[in-house]
Amino acid sequence: MEELKMNCHSGSKVIVSCYVNGVTPLEEDLNRLVMSMQSTGADIIKLVINATNITEISRIFHLLSHCQVPLIAYSIGERGLISQILCPKFGGFLVYGSMEGNSVPGLPTLENLRQAYKVEDIDEDTKVFGLISKPVGHSKGPLLHNPTFRRVKYNAIYVPMFVDDLKDFFSVYSSPEFEFAGFSVGFPYKEAVVEFCDEVHPLAKAIGAVNTIIRRSSDGKWVGYNTDREASITAIEDALKHRGCTNGETSFDSPLAGKQFVLAGAGGAGRALAVGAKSRGARVVIFDIDFERAKTLAHEVSGEARPFEEVFNFHPEKGAILANATPLGMHPNTDRIPVAEVTLQDYRLVFDSVYTPRKTRLLKDAEAAGAIIVSGVEMFLRQAIGQLNLFTGKEAPEEFMRDIILAKF
Ligand SMILES: O=C1C[C@@](O)(C(=O)O)C[C@@H](O)[C@@H]1O
Known part of the structure; x- marks a missing residue:
């Protein structure tokens, strides 16, 4: 100097x-x-x-x-x-x-x-919302939430937050000095963040994972929610219904009822999918490289855990659903898939929670094998709609958000 x-x-x-x-x-x-x-x-x-x-x-x-x-x-x-x-x-x-x-x-x-x-x-006066994740640069959240805040005339900003340690993060940024209003929570923190919430919504508690946090204005407490469960499950259900896969005459029954639901990954996103599938009457089979983790989740949803090595020659029941909730295939490692390609022909529908790229290798291979495919982009959009409602207390402009997704992804 x-x-x-x-x-x-x-x-x-x-x-x-x-x-x-x-x-x-x-x-x-x-x-x-x-x-x-x-x-x-x-x-x-x-x-x-x-x-x-x-x-x-x-x-x-x-x-x-x-x-x-x-x-x-x-x-x-x-x-x-x-x-x-x-x-x-x-x-x-x-x-x-x-x-x-x-x-x-x-x-x-x-x-x-x-x-x-x-x-x-x-x-x-701008309210600050952020995505807590690691990595975080791949997220399309800022491209979706920021224009939507402007659309609903809400003075707020949504920023990527590269967080290395949740405890350090909350001990510093819980201070009212910084006026942070809420967060999205991404990989790998959806389960660990639960303990940093002052209150957790019963649905998120049952899932054991939080992907949305709001600072309650009346008392400044952090309240945790989960918008992933309904986002992922309704995306799968709608795709099945659209292709005429219903469960008999009763329109109340989910097309997932009674189906085998094969899940790769028992982390935060996997928990939302497993609990959601179970809530719709599906029978859940779980693979995770951490077998203990798979067993714990399988126990919670009365499902079955299988050692990860078996996933590569696991042959599902006819008409089964496959859901990937691992980060495999995410940009930049786009050539990876969580199951063996030859087993894909057995699935009726394949869903990937990875949304960058929009059509992962898993989805391309599944489509080629004749399965219905559902991109993680659909889940991403729906969970963000749920978050926007919670962040702003206003009704999210769904069509506007869908148009952004179509234009920018
Ligand atoms: O899983 C996801 C995706 C996300 O982490 C993102 O990449 O923007 C944001 C989270 O709210 C959501 O649950």
Whole structure:
């Protein structure tokens, strides 16, 4: 850092700039650093860090909202993205965006900041929602939730949050100082996050997984919900009904009733599918690389657990349903499938909870084998509709959201 003498007669402003490479200083040290930068007499302070944990960004938010001098402060990198997007909420002086096609490593493009996040519209009243996940960059949530907030005239923003440790995250960001209003919860945290909720809706409790959290405005408590169960099961049911697969005359019966439902993956998404399938009267068979985990879930849904090695030559009953709830096949490892290709011809319908790409290799192979296929995009859309209702308390514009999905995915 250099001492700067300002020329009071020139119109030029002076910025003092500091890049902290390595561990982000603790709050007091960071304050001291900013004070020493301030003492240079520069007009504007620019501080850049390289956060190794999203919790370090709380110090940037704190500085932005308390600094008396115009301050530019952000972190580069995936864990730092929220500092760049949310800077206007906390009073930052400038938002940086890099040039499309010539981007600066660790900085979002200006186009992305404007198109997906409309940073120019963010103000101190903007409510902040985020997706807690690891990885998080693949999510299409921001492309869907942000335009929908604008559509229903709700002053809110939805940002990707790359979280390494849930306990650290909640211990820092539960503070009312940051005013976070709620979260989506993605892989691999849907089960673990339950213990960080102050209350859990009975449906989510029965599933043992939460994918939506709201801060209740009356008392500031975190309340957990699950919108995955109905999203995935209704997507499968609707596809079956659409192809004329009903269960006799009774329209109340789910087309899943009595069917064998083969599930790969007993994590958070798998739990929603297993509990949902069971609620519709299906008989659930579960595979997971962690056999104990498969057994626990099978026990809860009165189903059957099988060792993962068997999945590759497991032949289901005729007309069975296959659901993939593992991340296998997700971008960038798109060539992977969770079962043996030759067994796909036995399934009536194959569902994949992976939604990037829209048509995974599993779905392509299943379609070629003659099965009805249901993309994870359908589940993604439906769970997001449920979330939007909870986030805003308004009715989600379903057609509008579906159009975005059709246009952008
Ligand atoms: O499974 C998913 C997908 C998701 O994690 C995402 O990638 O945006 C968001 C979650 O709410 C949802 O349950």
